[in-house]
Amino acid sequence: MKRSRLILALATAAVLALSLIGCAGSQSGAPSNVLRLATAVDNDTFDPAQLAGGAKDNYWQAVYDTVLKLNYQTREPEPNLATQWSYNSEFTELTVKLRDDVFFSDGSKVTADAIKANAIALRDSAGSSAIMMANLVDVKVVDPTTAIYQLTAPDPAFLGYLTTVGGAIGNPKHLGSTDIATFPAGSGPYVLDRDRTVAGSNYVFVRNDQYWNKDDFPYDEITITPIVELSARVNALKSNQIDGAVFDPDARAELDASGMNVGAQAVDWRGLMLVDREGKKTPAMADVRVRQAINYALDKDSFLKNIQLGEGRATTQIFIPDDFGYVKALDNRYPYDPNKARQLLREAGYGGGFDLVMPAFDFRSGVQPVMVQQLADVGIRVKIEQVVPDQYNSVMKSGQYSAFWIQLTSGDAWRNVMKNLPADATWNGFKTETPELAGLIRAAQFAYGKDEEYKAAMAKISEYIVENAYFAPWYRVNSLFATNDTFSYTFTPWATTPELRTYRKGPGSQTDQPA
């Protein structure tokens, strides 16, 4: 009796174990035609007026259409909801002609009224992307398929905004309501499966059967799982629980060794902002030779190699390759040359050095003491002050420090200009402005639409700020993305994660984008 009980217990345990293993197997095996992604950050909101770009793009891309979409090769806008678009001669009115066969998930039609409602909601929101509609005066609805964006002045980044968060169109019936933050209402290729989604843990999107452009989205279902921990994302990809995710440079070797399809694209730059260009706080900083000396004093290649494991490219400019404003020759403007730095300081009358107060920035990499030492080697005595990490950005923007470390997204070139250079720019804490730079910015703004002229004008801005050492960038930093052999992908310009429509079934071979 005792023996038969034992056998029964063992048999039950064996069946349970086998069913568990089978269950694990069914989870890790790739379901057919489902794209399973992981992100490093959770989604905050589906409210179109509060959306943030960057790492959270894939969440809203599943459920919202954009007015235009980006051609990855040319970096020019292409038709999407809008089939045609044109500016007036002053580039202050953008007329868009919409498709008439696009419907929101509740069956109502996407019309020019929806375009207007979304643009106004974004402009008037306190969301992180409201800046995209900062120049918007109004949207004029001509007829159900024609809308005119009316701008205060030419905005060279505006068409680009319409390919991303600035052009995401939610159902106007739900805009402003609290439920749209958790239950998206759009016309996108997928709808959120509310029953299977657990906010913060797993988001399930199922195909919108009415979608007008299914060819761009060949998968029946998409799941997006926020996985904060890098090692957990690596394990999830290696064990075939997900098909793709964004990674840090630390994971490159392991992903390569596991045969994953790894690619990199540089989107952000890291380095110093030298914002006290009139010497209000640190008189020495008013002299361009001092700011140039700081650029010469720092060994950018060494930082890149030792801190960033070589994932990126040393630079002296804030613009990224293939974008307006990027001038390849400028990348070598300030090679590591401590002697040149000392000479410039002597010429500026600071041969004995000077004191520079900077905020503590090194929250994990270990580069801060190296930077302090290299500046000390040429005579710049850096005193580090502690700043609460989550108050870092606001303190830096307040004009409290003459120079500080930063990591910023380069993004669209014009947006990059506007957030860094004008007197009222977010990152111009000391509100410095020179007539010459203001003239260059204005020239670029009004050269918009004339490609060669605009390109040349943006290059002049870049040359001006590099020559006048407005910043001391160290390197453009790579963002890594990897998939298993089920899906391939294409990098989206200015973004750390590929757009949803770029994934294709089948193995691919991804190469790093030029950094």
Place this chain on the structure above:
Amino acid sequence: MVIFIIKRLLIGTVLLLGVSTVTFLLIYSGGPDIAEQILGGDASPEDVAAKAAQLGLDRPLWQQYLSWLSGAVRGDFGVSWYTSQPVLTTIVQRLSVTLSLVLLAIALVTMFAVSVGVLAAVKRGWIDSALQFVSVLGLALPSFWIALVLVLVFAITLAWFPATGYVPFTASPTGWLASVILPVIALSIAASSATAQQVRSAVIGVLEQDYVRTLRARGLSARRVLWGHVLRNAAPPGLTVLSLQFISLVGGAVIIERVYAINGMGSLAVDSTLKSDIPIVVGVMVTMTVVVVVVNLLIDIVNGFINPKVRIAS
């Protein structure tokens, strides 16, 4: 006993009020920087000010506190500043995940610690020595390392269990079990080692009492002495250790949750603190305090039922 329970409930309520007030005052005084944190680095000062006003951060702190407290006593802890989800909904979702891990881990710890601890105390000799060695080893190995090794062997190499994620029990009972087995083992090892040692010491302490010798002298069987008298008297310290382990597992599950990408209370606490999602942080603190109060109360009640001396003392 009833008076005892009422007393403990009153103390718990005062504790709850104190913890929530201190938490609120400490972290809400961050002010408009929280708005800046939410909007990101590129936000203009005007947008930051507008966001701060939208969140009510421009009001005096006492007004913010009273507003929060009046909602909290009605069970409304507000909404997340990032996701707009009600705090209570988020916490209930996350707490159920962590509790399922921790309850399973505590069950495992109890089974292991009681059986091995009692065995070592009763048999002594090499079994006792082996327990000492295994316990020290279990305490010395970091839980994140154990977790990573388990993933590497059982999830990636053997593919027996999923490497990451959590399957709700309601979605699939077997899927749930498969998703929690590795994290539960990783959670249990250090706790089992510590608890087994405590149980062993408690049982040895009781075995050395005069009344145990008397019971043996009266001719009671060893099994009856052990189950009827020794374990009853050794239970209070054992249960106290288990309750402490439970509380420490709930609070300390964050590392295991991170390794296995399980979004429980630990991850919620860390993530919401890092991004200054203050309503969630305060909600988590209040919830953890409730868990501590409830667990302590339950342990006192269980102790009272097992051991009459506790009932009389209370």
